[in-house]
Amino acid sequence: MELTLVHLYPDLMNIYGDLGNVSALAFRCRKRGIKLNIRPVSMGNKLAPGSFDLVFGGGGQDKQQIVVSQDLRTKKDALLKAAAAGIPMLTICGTYQLFGRYFKPSLGPTLTGIGIFNAYTVATQQRKIGNILIKTALGELVGFENHSGNTYLDSPGLAFGRVVKGFGNNGSDKTEGCRAQNAFGCYLHGSLLPKNPNLADYLISLALEIKYKKKVKLKPLDDQLEWQAHRASAKICLKPGCWNR
Amino acid sequence: MSSNLLISLSIAKLVAFFGGTALPGLIGLRLNPTLINQIVKKNKLRSIIITGTNGKTTTARLLGSVLSLAKVSYCHNRSGSNLLRGIATTLINQSSLTGKLKQKFALFEVDEATVPAAIKALKPKIVVITNLSRDQLDRYGEVDTIIKLWQESLDWLPKTSLVLVNAADRRLRLLHHPHLRYFGKNQPGLGLKYPRKFGSKFNYDNLWAVNAIAVHLCLDESLIPLAARSASPAFGRGEAFTLKGENYQINLVKNPASYKAVWQMLLDRKHLNQPLMLVLNDLIADGTDVSWVWDVPLPGLAGRRTPIVVSGRRAGDLALRLKYAGLNPKQIIVEPKINRAFNHLQAMPGSPKYILPTYTSMLELRRHLNKEPWN
Numbered sequence: 042m043e044l045t046l047v048h049l050y051p052d053l054m055n056i057y058g059d060l061g062n063v064s065a066l067a068f069r070c071r072k073r074g075i076k077l078n079i080r081p082v083s084m085g086n087k088l089a090p091g092s093f094d095l096v097f098g099g100g101g102q103d104k105q106q107i108v109v110s111q112d113l114r115t116k117k118d119a120l121l122k123a124a125a126a127g128i129p130m131l132t133i134c135g136t137y138q139l140f141g142r143y144f145k146p147s148l149g150p151t152l153t154g155i156g157i158f159n160a161y162t163v164a165t166q167q168r169k170i171g172n173i174l175i176k177t178a179l180g181e182l183v184g185f186e187n188h189s190g191n192t193y194l195d196s197p198g199l200a201f202g203r204v205v206k207g208f209g210n211n212g213s214d215k216t217e218g219c220r221a222q223n224a225f226g227c228y229l230h231g232s233l234l235p236k237n238p239n240l241a242d243y244l245i246s247l248a249l250e251i252k253y254k255k256k257v258k259l260k261p262l263d264d265q266l267e268w269q270a271h272r273a274s275a276k277i278c279l280k281p282g283c284w285n286r
Numbered sequence: 287m288s289s290n291l292l293i294s295l296s297i298a299k300l301v302a303f304f305g306g307t308a309l310p311g312l313i314g315l316r317l318n319p320t321l322i323n324q325i326v327k328k329n330k331l332r333s334i335i336i337t338g339t340n341g342k343t344t345t346a347r348l349l350g351s352v353l354s355l356a357k358v359s360y361c362h363n364r365s366g367s368n369l370l371r372g373i374a375t376t377l378i379n380q381s382s383l384t385g386k387l388k389q390k391f392a393l394f395e396v397d398e399a400t401v402p403a404a405i406k407a408l409k410p411k412i413v414v415i416t417n418l419s420r421d422q423l424d425r426y427g428e429v430d431t432i433i434k435l436w437q438e439s440l441d442w443l444p445k446t447s448l449v450l451v452n453a454a455d456r457r458l459r460l461l462h463h464p465h466l467r468y469f470g471k472n473q474p475g476l477g478l479k480y481p482r483k484f485g486s487k488f489n490y491d492n493l494w495a496v497n498a499i500a501v502h503l504c505l506d507e508s509l510i511p512l513a514a515r516s517a518s519p520a521f522g523r524g525e526a527f528t529l530k531g532e533n534y535q536i537n538l539v540k541n542p543a544s545y546k547a548v549w550q551m552l553l554d555r556k557h558l559n560q561p562l563m564l565v566l567n568d569l570i571a572d573g574t575d576v577s578w579v580w581d582v583p584l585p586g587l588a589g590r591r592t593p594i595v596v597s598g599r600r601a602g603d604l605a606l607r608l609k610y611a612g613l614n615p616k617q618i619i620v621e622p623k624i625n626r627a628f629n630h631l632q633a634m635p636g637s638p639k640y641i642l643p644t645y646t647s648m649l650e651l652r653r654h655l656n657k658e659p660w661n
Contacts, residue, residue: 055581058578058581061577061580064610104430185575235580235606266606270602273601273622274600277568
């Protein structure tokens with residue numbers, strides 16, 4: 042089996058170790074004999090509808106977000122079609138914000154998003170930084186958030202998860218991230234996928250099911266180190282009086 | 287002379303009597319927020335500040351050796367106390383009760399985010415910027431925030447002061463000041479060859495920085511290779527020790543850039559397969575966000591047959607980083623407790639052995655090592 046992963050703007054949107062997510066997908070595919078082609082797609086690169094099976098986009102700084110939001114227009118059509126077809130996507134922080142309707146930075150004009158998520162983001166003066174733990178339909182996810190934007194969902198039901206500890210989308214409504222079909226957006230860096238292998242595997246199996254149009258059961262891997270790291274991070278995050286809260 | 291200076295200095299000096307690198311300065315500044323500036327004015331103190339993500343301590347140390355060889359007396363803040371309070375403590379310790387200093391020169395390592403305050407208080411004659419890369423984003427937010435902060439500080443700097451910027455770091459090209467000069471190997475007037483003494487690429491940049499300062503201060507440049515040979519590596523920057531007949535080396539790794547440099551040094555020395563212990567903590571001084579380890583490429587692990595010990599509060603994250611870099615999980619020993627991890631390292635055959643800790647884990651390791659019976 043073979044999958045093509047589009048890594049959006051790896052040169053511009055990779056500020057908080059997001060590369061680890063791509064490493065995790067590659068590693069977990071390789072271990073199962075699935076060939077994962079990683080296709081970096083950045084400024085000016087063409088993205089044709091139907092040419093990929095998985096999408097990943099990471100976090101970036103405000104300045105990079107401006108140029109990315111402009112360039113994303115050229116890829117909007119392909120991405121919207123893919124989202125409608127159920128192609129799994131994982132977007133984190135900066136890319137998540139631009140997959141919503143818009144992002145209003147603290148300075149300068151509003152950045153238009155591609156609207157896969159029914160959500161919008163507004164920059165605030167309070168930077169939300171620290172360990173975060175959320176509960177999702179896939180189980181508990183742990184990571185590290187670092188964002189000044191507050192994201193608001195059109196309805197709480199769109200949330201990817203519920204905040205157990207941390208700020209989440211906006212620090213007030215306990216929602217975190219957004220899910221639209223198989224497109225996921227969230228604020229969890231960490232990197233997220235290495236120590237949340239359940240999510241990594243879910244994305245891979247979704248991609249395979251869409252592409253090969255059949256139920257896929259992934260071969261279990263030895264995830265002892267993954268869960269050990271997950272538990273240790275969760276413990277640090279949940280510790281009462283956590284020093285970074 | 288203001289009585290305020292006398293009072294704040296007396297109290298701060300009393301606190302300093304009990305030791306500490308931060309508290310005397312903290313109290314002094316609380317009592318008298320312009321304490322630093324008053325001392326600077328009183329003594330016409332000419333200061334050099336060194337900032338940047340990496341190489342502050344090594345550059346300051348090297349420049350210190352050059353100044354000493356040139357018989358210039360200077361005061362210098364100790365590594366790790368590079369916030370405003372550390373600068374204040376240094377001045378409090380060195381001055382008389384009336385705020386008089388013996389030295390006319392001061393050399394300060396300054397934390398990236400402290401640059402604006404330090405420039406306002408010290409009005410330095412020279413500002414040296416070594417480089418800028420991702421480090422402790424949990425504190426600073428974004429790399430661009432730091433550049434903005436630095437530019438704002440340079441706007442405050444007297445026009446006659448000199449700003450020396452590393453030519454090799456393209457990010458720093460955004461900075462401007464009427465008296466800004468680049469340093470580096472391709473800059474005119476600098477054709478020196480230096481011995482490969484400390485073993486990592488930063489040390490070249492540090493040498494170029496010191497060279498540029500020396501040229502500006504009209505110091506004899508031939509002192510630099512002498513200083514480079516005589517200066518011992520700074521705390522945790524390639525510091526070596528022997529325990530039970532085996533050699534150890536500690537190399538501080540605090541961000542992707544320093545990790546890459548140390549890793550490259552291990553590859554260059556063909557020492558990557560030596561016994562190795564990596565420690566990752568996530569306390570404030572380390573940076574509470576450990577996702578940066580995923581920005582470090584760790585080549586050369588695929589065929590490795592000797593285990594690597596991973597330790598610290600975030601040992602688990604390190605273990606995963608190694609696994610995804612291609613190391614066989616059987617070769618990963620996860621031991622969050624540093625003392626137990628060190629026992630594993632000790633038991634591994636081979637010397638020298640390398641320890642790559644983050645800042646607070648280096649301090650913890652040091653406390654543990656001080657309890658070891660030495661021979």
